[in-house]
Amino acid sequence: MSTQMRDEVHAAARRAREASIPLATATRAVKDAALIAAAEALVAATDRIVEANAADVAAAREAGTGEHVIDRLRLDAGRVAAFAQGVRDIAALPDPIGEVVRGSVLPNGLRMTQIRVPMGVIGMIYEGRPNVTADAAAICLKAGSAVLLRGSASAAQSNAVIVDVMRGAVEAAGLPADLISLLPSDDRASATELMRARGLVDLVIPRGGAGLIRAVVEESTVPVIETGTGNCHVYVDADADLDMALGIVVNAKTHRTSVCNAAESLLVHRDVAGEFVPRAVAALREHGVLIHGDAAFQAADPAVVPATDEDYATEYLDLEISARVVDSVDDAIAHVRRFSSGHTEAIVTASAPTARRFTLGVDSAAVMVNASTRFTDGGEFGFGAEIGISTQKLHARGPMGLQEMTTTTYVVEGDGHVR
């Protein structure tokens, strides 16, 4: 491990910590003014950002990167305007800091209040899209924390300009520039040092593919929030309205395939399989979906390929789905418990007891009853901003908004109370 990289990451973390101290007591007005200034500066710097991005895109193309990855990397004036607007939208959200979570007067007269306070220093490790840079920086700043950004090497030039522009705007607005820092991305060691900077960094959030998240979880000594792996199921119950079920299955699978709340697996109750399986297969095939199915699904259409346990465990993020018939809601729950990543499951049923059984039986961040898995989303839930969707049970589970980016402290006031 390079000592030089460690020193560099630690020094950045210390500067971020220093910067976070005045931010912790900054008023909402000051924070919002800085965010709006940053949004305006990003729009004003559109040409610079797009130019730097063109260099990233050219380098990616030269390295033989696939077109769909390049599409996520590419910025144009419209995309810059969109993430600048995202920064403005974050400014418009209520300030989570100072919120009273609970409070009471204790029997001895002590006045206890639990209030939301900033985390301090947050590390973000992410891949691909440079719009995450502006988004993460704005969310952290609004939540009162400094951020250390460790983006992808493929977006290094885009990220450098975005961070430079935002730092300038934040400083001009009277807050420390070191609230937003970009770590080097040309060396894996910068990510490793970030996740091992316990005591200097309060929280690391990895945002990206399953491999990245696994690596961070395995190596980090800083507390981590896992995000985004979604092997989501739709279970069509015996008591389902089958037209409704068809609409939900197709929407959950095909509305957007590359997102974590897309469905990856379909379970159908045996009692309705005879009618529903052929309809589902036809509708999915019409949308170009490759189906990995059990015997019942294979019998419905020769284009259905056999499903293995590996298929049931796979998050395709593509026009593919695994599918099987189950004997009961309990059988469906057992399947979900075995294969799910704990993101979102949906049940389609008109039966309230069955819905309740499924809801309490699976063990996931969100359960949709008669609705598409696609609704697990900070925007849909009304949180405004979203840093990711947590699939872990600690601290935050499901879409993480500004509240989930804070911690709390107990303030206890007395009149000389002793024990």
Add this chain to the structure above:
Amino acid sequence: MSTQMRDEVHAAARRAREASIPLATATRAVKDAALIAAAEALVAATDRIVEANAADVAAAREAGTGEHVIDRLRLDAGRVAAFAQGVRDIAALPDPIGEVVRGSVLPNGLRMTQIRVPMGVIGMIYEGRPNVTADAAAICLKAGSAVLLRGSASAAQSNAVIVDVMRGAVEAAGLPADLISLLPSDDRASATELMRARGLVDLVIPRGGAGLIRAVVEESTVPVIETGTGNCHVYVDADADLDMALGIVVNAKTHRTSVCNAAESLLVHRDVAGEFVPRAVAALREHGVLIHGDAAFQAADPAVVPATDEDYATEYLDLEISARVVDSVDDAIAHVRRFSSGHTEAIVTASAPTARRFTLGVDSAAVMVNASTRFTDGGEFGFGAEIGISTQKLHARGPMGLQEMTTTTYVVEGDGHVR
């Protein structure tokens, strides 16, 4: 790493997971009945427990263990009755499971509810005192989770009997015995395997000395909540009522020295140092406290020994304190930020702005204004049960009651909603 131990821990975790499924939907009445039965069974088994404990105590004495450690290990009928009563008290607390944390109807008509649900499987790694065994098992059961207990080898025989008795009572009450399991403690590997059983165990809580907690944080891949290290400060401001300050300093340091919310460091504003330092030194010395002080404290009494940075960083857990004079509240804040473990700080001041500045400036789980640090405690805060005091910012900060032992899920109900 022994594969055999891994298999054993993983097998125990899988049995615990299976057991946790029916518990997740058990009513409060069923859980409380099991806890009350366990309490009664513990009292009925007093002789068996005390006998097993005598063997642990004899082995500890043979190994040359110090008397204060043996005192914490020792059980008699009174101590068994006390922890059995603790189990009954946990039964009497409200059930955190099912509590609605937030809920709303989204603009599209989806009905969203965030509800408290169990963690699943919780691992406890702890030292010394066998009463923790009954306490941790009862808290986890009430919070709807199965527990894997990894106690100290020195309490192995006591723990074995306590767990056996509680398992029997839980099973007789109609819940799975595997909700409470004791892992072997004669091999360090059982703790290591527990902390690395990611996917099988949802949360690990270490409860013990700083060394244990550091080891768990460093090695664990399962999410961890750090507990209990308390380098707590009392800051006596220029605007303090000095009689009140004296009472708080003495209480915070001497009321009970071996606990994490005892004061370990005293900071005094220069403006009142001339009057307060000699009084504080005299009062602390009268209680037998060894003072590691700066020049001002040394000048007050030749018995004051010089303080080093190491002293300022030390959690003495004994009749010792570090002490220095500071120039301002900001100087006090900077000292606390540098040396504190983030547990509890106290300020004594009549000035509201100064209290507010200190409260927001330090970065700790709890801040006492004109009250002793000793009040940071689940019982004092009215939480009823307490599994420990978290000094980390993620998930839970400060005393952890039943709520903090749960996670949440979003249940979203629609009428065929798609995006």
